[in-house]
Amino acid sequence: MLEKADTATVRDLETEDLPAVAGLFQKTFRGTASVPPSLLTYLHEILFDHPWYDQELRSKVFVAAHGQVRGFIGVFPARLEWEGRSLRAAFAGSMMVERPEEHPLAGARLLRAFLNGPQDLSLTETANATALGMWQKLSLPLDVAYSLNWLRILRPAAAAVNLMENAVSAARLLRPISQLADTAAEKLGLSVFHAPAAQASGRVRFQDAMMDEFVDAALTLKQEFPLRPQWDRHSLEWLLAHAAQKRRFGDPSWRVGISRDGEPVACYAYFGRPGGIGWLLQALCKPAAADDLVDDLFGHADGTGCAGIRGAGHPWLTPALITRRTIFHGRTFYLAHARDKTLLQPIQSGQALVSGLAGEKWMRLIGDRFD
Structure with missing residues (x-):
């Protein structure tokens, strides 16, 4: 009724x-x-x-x-x-x-x-x-x-099994076979999916960071975006502490890119594990460092054994992603509404920091399970 x-x-x-x-x-x-x-x-x-x-x-x-x-x-x-x-x-x-x-x-x-x-x-x-x-x-x-959700495949057989597992859990039984296939392709020189070693541009040096170092970089780099969250240390640490619990995609990695003069020009956080498809939580950078960030992200994920890495729309990274064998697809959709339409301009131009940690995907409700 x-x-x-x-x-x-x-x-x-x-x-x-x-x-x-x-x-x-x-x-x-x-x-x-x-x-x-x-x-x-x-x-x-x-x-x-x-x-x-x-x-x-x-x-x-x-x-x-x-x-x-x-x-x-x-x-x-x-x-x-x-x-x-x-x-x-x-x-x-x-x-x-x-x-x-x-x-x-x-x-x-x-x-x-x-x-x-x-x-x-x-x-x-x-x-x-x-x-x-x-x-x-x-x-x-x-x-x-x-x-524009995206996926960069690094190990095709393992990535295919990962995607199959989302629909059929029994597909996990194929993991050993996929690992053998990817290893064989690599030894024979047949794999074109591995991320090339990041080229040292001389402009940016990336390094592993602790969470508090990532916070410092993010609080600095948010100023690059005309529309941005009013993060302070307390609010950003609260968000990151919750995001760090979200281990379905593996362990978190925090990376910070430092310029030649010692200033942070890029940072990113992603989750990944060997054989799995990693997930980018957040990436921030100065415009000139976008290529360096994407190269380091793909190279780092490849070096940790990820089958691939994916993420949601980061418009400031899109040009660099397009030129690096990245697949774009519809997974979830971003929508914005305001009575004052001028507030939508920085979003429509891709200049707003309003996703990931600045959005809602830090939550465990999205893609995690509770015991």
Whole structure:
């Protein structure tokens, strides 16, 4: 039986809703009804203990006529700055509706509740095809530059098995065969996928870094972007501490590029492990260092044995990625909305730092599991 629209409500999330939201998350994204305690703890941390928590920018729940939570959209606050102006922003993520055939308008109502909030900028970097359709019905187009997900293959057989495992877990049994195939191709000189050794340009020297050194570099390099997060050391360390827990793609590596005069001109953080496909969390650089950053990223991932490395849209890296055998594809979609359309200009021109650590992909809700 369909729920009548006027008998259901959309309201702000309360702490007592978290068990229902956790259960809905597990059913929707993990295919299980079991709710691990760690998920409840994590939800409270990112939804109520965020360093930029805003009482007016809370997540939304769809409550059916009988009072049960049947839908949810995560609202994650962000503080941005542009031309000396402080902006309130909010990212929408993890939208889910239980039994959507009974509540066909729930998703649209949750999205509208989010967009009608007090934020200056409404953003998402994780829209799937369904969510993209909802945004576009409101005449809100996707942003192509930040939606260009990419993949650089380093070991083709192992990369193919990794991709197969996303659909069929039993494909992991093929890992030993894929390793033999890639090793044989390398010995015979048949592999053209390995990243060439990074050429020493003389301009930038990359080195492994501790997390606090990465923080120092990121706080400096964020100034290269006209629209950027108002990170301070506390907020950035909080985000990185959460991101560092996200080990599905391997262990984190922090790299910083230093110029000849000793100043940081590039930095990046990625996760990777031998035989797996690594994942780039964040990359920042001065424009002249983009080629050096991409070369070092691919070379470092190759040297650690990754089958490949992938990432979401980093428009400032796109020219360098295009010229280095990188595959671009649609995986998730980036969308932005503002009542003041001038705020969208730096996003549309690819000059905004509004993804990764500056977005929502640092969260374990995206691509991680809870025990």
